[in-house]
Amino acid sequence: MPIVTxxxxxxxxxxxxxxxxxxxxxxxxxGKRVGLVPTMGALHQGHLSLVRAANQQCDVVIxxxxxxxxxxxxxxxxxxxxxxxxxxxGLLEKEGIDLIFAPSAAEMYPGGAGTLVEVxxxxxxxxxxxxxxxxRGVTTVVSKLFHIVEPDKAFFGQKDAAQVAIIKRMxxxxxxxVEIVVCPIVRESDGLAxxxxxxxxxxxxxxxxxxxxxxxxxxxxxxxxxERRVPVLEATGQQVFREEPPVRLxxxxxxxxxxxxxxxxxxxxxxxxxxxxxxxxxxxDNVTLGKSSSG
Numbered sequence: 001m002p003i004v005t006x007x008x009x010x011x012x013x014x015x016x017x018x019x020x021x022x023x024x025x026x027x028x029x030x031g032k033r034v035g036l037v038p039t040m041g042a043l044h045q046g047h048l049s050l051v052r053a054a055n056q057q058c059d060v061v062i063x064x065x066x067x068x069x070x071x072x073x074x075x076x077x078x079x080x081x082x083x084x085x086x087x088x089x090g091l092l093e094k095e096g097i098d099l100i101f102a103p104s105a106a107e108m109y110p111g112g113a114g115t116l117v118e119v120x121x122x123x124x125x126x127x128x129x130x131x132x133x134x135x136r137g138v139t140t141v142v143s144k145l146f147h148i149v150e151p152d153k154a155f156f157g158q159k160d161a162a163q164v165a166i167i168k169r170m171x172x173x174x175x176x177x178v179e180i181v182v183c184p185i186v187r188e189s190d191g192l193a194x195x196x197x198x199x200x201x202x203x204x205x206x207x208x209x210x211x212x213x214x215x216x217x218x219x220x221x222x223x224x225x226x227e228r229r230v231p232v233l234e235a236t237g238q239q240v241f242r243e244e245p246p247v248r249l250x251x252x253x254x255x256x257x258x259x260x261x262x263x264x265x266x267x268x269x270x271x272x273x274x275x276x277x278x279x280x281x282x283x284x285d286n287v288t289l290g291k292s293s294s295g
Contacts, residue, residue, distance in 0.1 A: 010089075010093050011063075011089065011092050011093055011097045011098060011099055011100050012098070012099050012100070013089065013099075013100045013102055014099060014100070014101050014102070015101075015102055015103055015104065015107065016103065016107060017103065017107060017108075017148050020062065020099065020101040020148060020149065021148050021149070021150075023062075023099055024060075024062060024099075024148075024149045024150060024151070025150070027059070027060040027098075028150070032058075032059035032060045033057070033058045033059045033060070033152045033153070034058060034059070034060050034061075034062065034149065034150070034151045034152050034153075035054035035055075035057060035058030035060070035061045035062070035151055035152065035153045035154070035155060036054075036061075036062050036063075036064065036145060036146075036149050036151035036153070036154045036155070036178075037050045037051055037054050037061065037062070037063045037064070037154070037155045038064045038066075038141075038142060038145055038154065038156075039063060039064060039065055039066075040065070040066060040067045040068065040081065040196065041065040041066075041067065041082070041083060041084060041085060041088050041196075042081070042082035042083065042084050042088070042196035042199070043084070043087075043088045043091050043092070043196075044186075044194045044195075044196065044198075045186050045194055046157055046159065046185070046186040046193075046194035046195070047157075048091065048095060049157075049183055049184070049186050050155040050156070050157060050183050051063060051092065051095045051097060051155075052095065053155055053181060053183050054153070054155045054181075055095065055096060055097075057153055057181065058151075058152065058153055060098045060099070061097055061098055061099070062098065062099045062100070062101055062149055062151070063092055063097055063099070063100050063101070064100075064101040064102070064103075064145055064149075065085065065088055065100060065101070065102045066101070066102065066103055066108065066141070067081050067083065068108075068137055068138070068141040069105055069109075069137075070109075070113055070116075070133075070136070070137030070138075070140055070141060071133075071134050071135075071136075071137030071138050071141070072134075072137070073131055073132070073133065073134065076131070077197075077200075080200075081196075082196055082199055085102065088100075101145075101148075101149070108141065108144060113140065115140075116136055116140050117136070117139045117140045117143045117170065118135070118136040118139060118140075119135065119139055119166045119169050119170050119173070122135070122162075122165060122166045122169055122259065122260050123135035123136055123139070123166060125162065125255070125260040125261070126162040126251065126253065126255065126260055126273050126275070127162050127163075127275060127284065128162070129251075130250050130251070130275065135162070135163065135166050138163055138166070138167070139166060139167065139170050142154075142167055142170070143170065143174070143176075146171075146176055146178055150177075150178075151178055152178065152179065153178065153179045153180075153181050154178050154179070154180055154181065155181045155183060156180065156181070156182055156183070157182070157183055157184075157185065157186075158182050158183065158184055158185050158286070158288075159185045159186075159193050159194075159195070159284065159285065159286070160284070161257065161271055161273060161286045162260055162273065164180070164182050165257060165258055165259070165260055166260075167180060168180050168258070169258075185285075185286075187213070190210060191210060191213035191214070191217070192206070192209055192210055192212075192213060193212070193213065193283075193284075193285045195283060195284075197281050197282070197283060198283075200279075200280070200281040201278060201279070201281060202279075205278045205279045205281070208244055208246055208247050208278050209247070209278045209283055211240060211241055211243070211244040211247050211276070212247075212274050212276055212283055212284075212285040213285055214240055215237040215238075215240035215241055215252060215274060216237065216272055216274060216285060216286065216287045217287070218236055218237060218240050219233050219234075219236055219237045219252075219254075219272050219287070219289075220272070220287050220289060222236050223266055223289045223290070227266070228265050228266045228267070229265070229266075230254050230262070230263060230264060230265060230266055233254060233266055233272070234252055234253065234254060237252040237272070237274065238252055241276065246278075246279075247276050247277065247278050248276060248277040249274075249275075249276045250274075250275040250276055250277065250282070251273070251274065251275055252272070252273070252274045253272070253273055253274075254266055254270050254271070254272050254289075255270070255271050255273060256270070256271070257269060257270070257271040257288065266289055267289070267290075268289060268290025268291070269288060269289065269290060269291070270288070270289045270290075271286055271287075271288055271289075272286060272287050272288075272289060273285075273286040274286065
């Protein structure tokens with residue numbers, strides 16, 4: 001049976017479900033709180049902020065690194081998605097991580113994926129409208145990870161706000177005994193939200209990508225000045241994108257953060273979500289109105 005590695009040692013890498021399940025159960029039997037940070041690798045400071053939060057709140061932290069084929073569409077970047085496992089392992093070692101779960105697609109989906117988990121309704125909103133089947137792939141793999149690891153807490157980033165809402169609903173609907181911890185967006189000093197896909201951007205595109213946060217901040221500032229009309233706020237953000245014509249806006253929407261439904265009036269807590277294409281790279285970002293967007 002695998003032994004949970006002390007945090008001052010290199011993290012143990014498990015590639016099989018049997019091995020990581022045994023390690024997690026051994027930790028729980030010894031009275032330890034288990035935290036899970038699901039990732040697709042290509043780690044950056046945003047991921048590491050989740051890892052640090054998990055280390056603060058849990059006794060044993062498992063980081064999964066799995067590029068999940070189910071959440072990529074046929075025209076999307078599965079084959080090109082950055083895979084930097086050795087670098088990722090080194091970063092996690094510095095953070096004192098106990099265990100890395102790095103399964104193959106064949107390990108996670110032996111014989112294919114005949115059983116899928118889908119949160120009907122929410123999964124068709126925001127990114128789900130633009131990327132049919134994406135969130136079904138996310139909830140399927142996350143539900144598998146929850147069943148495999150049985151964590152006490154699982155850590156996700158606010159940058160993927162729609163994903164967070166959908167996973168919370170799945171956990172509630174299926175009575176999964178896990179607490180979802182949502183950590184703030186981590187940004188570069190110029191406002192760009194950290195993303196593994198930022199590595200696709202050349203220097204010119206990197207500058208163009210700032211239009212996402214710039215549009216969100218413009219909407220946020222107008223809200224602070226007292227504007228509550230959704231059409232006015234959305235038009236203000238969309239105008240910012242017209243000032244950066246190389247970037248193609250997918251959506252900029254004001255929605256309820258839990259249902260992801262469009263709102264009729266902006267109130268504190270309303271989510272402003274945006275997605276856009278910078279060259280061939282699709283980026284997302286968001287702010288919550290009435291809440292500081294720093295961090």
